Structure formats: C-alpha cells, structure tokens
Amino acid sequence: MERSDQPDARVSLKRKSPECEAEDDPLSDSFSLDDLPEDLFERVLSWLPTSAFFRLISVSKRWKSVAASSSFKLACSLVPSRNPWFLMVSPNLNQSIIYDSAENSWKRLNYPNLLLEDSNRSCMLVASSGGLICYRKLSGNLIVCNPLTKSCNVLPPLHITPQNQSLNAIVMSATSTSYKIVLIHGELPNLSFTVYDSNSTSGCWKDETVLRKNVNDSCLEYDSTGDNVAYFVSKAGYVVASGMQLERSPLKQYSSVITKKDGQEVVYFLSPLGTIVACNLTKKSYSEYPKLLPVLCEYSVDVVECNGEMLVVVLSELLESQSLRVWKYDEANRQWHQIAAMPPAMSNEWYGKKADINCVGAGDRIFICLNSSELCAYVLFDLASNAWVELPRCCINGEVIEFMSAFSFEPRIEASV
Structure with a gap:
C-alpha cells in the first residue's frame, strides 16, 4: 500500500486541555442571568x-x-398562556391542593389569610377564570382572589328580588387586569341575571335583567303525573327521578360555564331536571337543550368549557357496561354529537359503583373527578390528542387524600383583583 504524503485527516481522540477548549469555543466564557x-x-x-x-x-x-x-x-401578562393548575376541593382539608399539569404533580397551596379568618366550611369555591378564583360565603357574599399572591377582594352585597332567590349559576371571566362575574337567578321558566364588572366605575352589581324563553326552543316536556319519569344520577351521586329537585354536591352546586363567540356571551348550567340551559346574555334569552340520554338511563353529567365552546361530559351505565363520553351540541340541527369516548377497558372497571362526576375544562384538557362510596379517581383528557390518563392518587404525609371536584386556573402572579 502506498503511503500518502497528505496530512492525516482523522480526528484525534486525545482530550484537549481546558485552556485549548476555551480558545476554540467562543461561548465557553461563564454567563450568568444576573449579567x-x-x-x-x-x-x-x-x-x-x-x-x-x-x-x-x-x-x-x-x-x-x-x-x-x-x-x-x-412581562408576565404578555405570556399568552400557561399550563393550568387544577385546584382540588375537599371539605376536610385545611389547605388547598393543586394538580400542576406542567409538572404532572400534586402541590400544596395555602389559603389566603382573608379566607382563614373564617372556618373553611363557611367559604365555598364556586368559580374560576384566568388567574383568579371566586369563593362564596354562607352570607352569600363573594370573594375574588389570586391564589398565588393571596390578594383578595370582597365584592359588595347583592340584593335580589324575592322571586329570584334561587341561584342557579355563578360564572366568572377574567383577564390580567379585570374580571366579570355573572349570576343566574330564578326557576324555570322565570330566569334573570345580574353582573358585577370590576371595570365598572360604580363598583356595584348591575340591575337584574330578565331572560325570555327562546321562541324557537323545543325542549323536552316532562309528565308531572310521573307516568314517564326519567332517572339519573344526581350531583351527589344518588339516583333520583327527573321530577325531583336535583340535589347537587354543595362543592359544585353552581356548575356552569360561560363562552364568548361572535360577540355573544352565553352561560350554560345544569337545570334541576338534569338538562342543559343556555342563557344568551347578549340577546337576553335562554333555551333548554334536550336530554342527552333516553329516559330510564342512569347517568351523571357536567358541563365544561374548552377553547371557547361548551361541552358536556357524561358518565353512564348501559347493558352492564360503564362509559365516559364527551358531547357537543349542534345549534343548527338541535342535536347532540359525541366527540370523544374513554376506551371501555378504562371505564368498565367503574361499573356498578354509582359514581358521580365533577368536571372542569382548561384549553384542550378536561379534568374529571369521579366519586362514590366505592370509588375516587381523577382523569385528565386531552381533546387534541384524544388521550385519556388516570392520574395517580394524591398522598400527603403518607395519607391518601380524596377530592370531590376541581376548578382550573392559570397560575398568574400578575392577575389583579
């Protein structure tokens, strides 16, 4: 073999001295964020x-x-979105627990001092939006706070007319600098709403506005004689007749969401009969959607908001099987369409356990709490990837903690009350 007169082109495996590496690498100088x-x-x-x-x-x-x-x-307010935190609710906790979806872990979150002045049972978590959450006291007064900075604002008392004492829904929409809270009062067919806007110069609740029933609404009618009674799982996890008052869990008693689309604000909540009621605040009207499942079906239902749309999550039992499904309502055709379903291999293990679901949406994700005397589980569903994940149980000091529901918020220290 001939010997080449060219220099050897092979890379040397010998390690260079630190001095040589520093000369070859222009980025090798130490750099600190403090610079x-x-x-x-x-x-x-x-x-x-x-x-x-x-x-x-x-x-x-x-x-x-x-x-x-x-x-x-x-600078924080210019960050378009943050991975949501899910604030868990349990009547026996002195401290709040959150599930951090960015780090997929459970964390403690202390209550603001204002809420600790009263017993925990006197303040109930009722709504959340953006970086803020809202509590309701036994007196009916509302407290808005940033759970990270612990800053709080007690809203002025609300005086409503005697015929509208029944409270159906509490929803909040918030930005980094302002927030709005909407309350839906009354009993079907007599509904009204009132609004608190933090941007309002008056600093008071606006006067009640009456909602009229949509003339095109063709909701289901129920036989008051009981000959055609629908049965469903209540928010407290019990099977009740559709003619009875829906006894929802007090921890999610005002389950409702608000959407904004085409310049219109719509609040959705669960009626005492388990149907979905849509209140168009812009048009000052409401519609009652048809029930999702036939009569004599046992199921638990909750409403969520994902990417500006209202979706419904249903846990139902049929033919000795259990299914967890997500539905969307087609306004044009007045029909429900299933858009997602948990694989039967995951949901069938819950069959016969009479579980109740409490759900919350955040972007593409839906967080679902399942509860009964025999079951306590948490599921995170990603709409974009159609992925269902059952989360690990929460353990604090070696003790397993069980939760009834969750509220989502973005962890934003800039959110102002």
Whole structure:
C-alpha cells in the first residue's frame, strides 16, 4: 500500500486541555442571568413555568425582588398562556391542593389569610377564570382572589328580588387586569341575571335583567303525573327521578360555564331536571337543550368549557357496561354529537359503583373527578390528542387524600383583583 504524503485527516481522540477548549469555543466564557439588564432579565424569568419561578426566587435578593416588580408583572401578562393548575376541593382539608399539569404533580397551596379568618366550611369555591378564583360565603357574599399572591377582594352585597332567590349559576371571566362575574337567578321558566364588572366605575352589581324563553326552543316536556319519569344520577351521586329537585354536591352546586363567540356571551348550567340551559346574555334569552340520554338511563353529567365552546361530559351505565363520553351540541340541527369516548377497558372497571362526576375544562384538557362510596379517581383528557390518563392518587404525609371536584386556573402572579 502506498503511503500518502497528505496530512492525516482523522480526528484525534486525545482530550484537549481546558485552556485549548476555551480558545476554540467562543461561548465557553461563564454567563450568568444576573449579567442581563433588568428589562431583559425580567422577560426571561416571565417565561419560566410558575412552579419553577417560585422555587428559584430564593436564588438571590435580585431574583426575589423581581416577584414584586410591576414591570415583571407586565412581562408576565404578555405570556399568552400557561399550563393550568387544577385546584382540588375537599371539605376536610385545611389547605388547598393543586394538580400542576406542567409538572404532572400534586402541590400544596395555602389559603389566603382573608379566607382563614373564617372556618373553611363557611367559604365555598364556586368559580374560576384566568388567574383568579371566586369563593362564596354562607352570607352569600363573594370573594375574588389570586391564589398565588393571596390578594383578595370582597365584592359588595347583592340584593335580589324575592322571586329570584334561587341561584342557579355563578360564572366568572377574567383577564390580567379585570374580571366579570355573572349570576343566574330564578326557576324555570322565570330566569334573570345580574353582573358585577370590576371595570365598572360604580363598583356595584348591575340591575337584574330578565331572560325570555327562546321562541324557537323545543325542549323536552316532562309528565308531572310521573307516568314517564326519567332517572339519573344526581350531583351527589344518588339516583333520583327527573321530577325531583336535583340535589347537587354543595362543592359544585353552581356548575356552569360561560363562552364568548361572535360577540355573544352565553352561560350554560345544569337545570334541576338534569338538562342543559343556555342563557344568551347578549340577546337576553335562554333555551333548554334536550336530554342527552333516553329516559330510564342512569347517568351523571357536567358541563365544561374548552377553547371557547361548551361541552358536556357524561358518565353512564348501559347493558352492564360503564362509559365516559364527551358531547357537543349542534345549534343548527338541535342535536347532540359525541366527540370523544374513554376506551371501555378504562371505564368498565367503574361499573356498578354509582359514581358521580365533577368536571372542569382548561384549553384542550378536561379534568374529571369521579366519586362514590366505592370509588375516587381523577382523569385528565386531552381533546387534541384524544388521550385519556388516570392520574395517580394524591398522598400527603403518607395519607391518601380524596377530592370531590376541581376548578382550573392559570397560575398568574400578575392577575389583579
């Protein structure tokens, strides 16, 4: 074989000295975030996952001071979305527990001091939106707070007319700088709503507005004599007749959602008969949708909002099988369409356990709590990927904690009350 006169082109396997590596690598000089100017430093930190940011504020005084900076909060508000946290609700907890969907883990979240002044049972979590959550006291007064900063605002008392004492729904829509709360009062067919807007200069609830029944509404009629009675699983997990009052769990008593589409705001809630009622706040009218399942079917139902649309989650038993399905209502054809179903291999294990579901939507995801005397489980469903995942149980100090429901919010320290 001839010997080549060209230099050997093979890469040497010998390790270079640190001095040589530093000369060859222009990026090898040590770099610290603390070397960044303040505005760029805050913009970088604003994109950190919220859990990571709170862990890192103990790094230095500069990092800790950022959390209180108004310019940092402005930078955080420019982040379009954050992975939701699901605030779990249990009547026996002195501390709140959240499920962090970004880190797929359970975490503690202390109550704001204002809520700790009363016993936990005197304040009930009723709504959430953006970075805010809303509690209702036994007196009926509402408290809006940011669960991260612990800042709270007690809303003025609400005075409603005697005929509208029945409260059906409490919904909230929020941005980083404002929020609006809507209450739906009355009993079908006499409904009305009232609104609190944090942007309002009056700082008061607006006057009640009467909702008229949609003239095109052709909802199902029920036989008051009981000859054609529908049975379903109540929000408390018991099978009741459709002619009876729906005894929902007090932890999700006002289960409802609000959507905004084509300039119209619509509130959806569960009626005492288990049907879905749609209240168009813009047109000041309402419709009652037909029941999803035939009479004599046992099921539990809840409404959620995902990506600006109202969806319904139904847990039902039929022919010795259990199914968990997601439905969407077609307004044009006035029909329900199934858009997703949990694989039977996952849902059939719940058959015969008479579980009740409480659900909440967040973006593409639906968080589902299943409860009965024999069952306590949590499921996260991703609409985009059609993936169903049963979450691990929550253990605190070696003890398994059970929850009845959950509310979703984005962990945003800039959200103002």
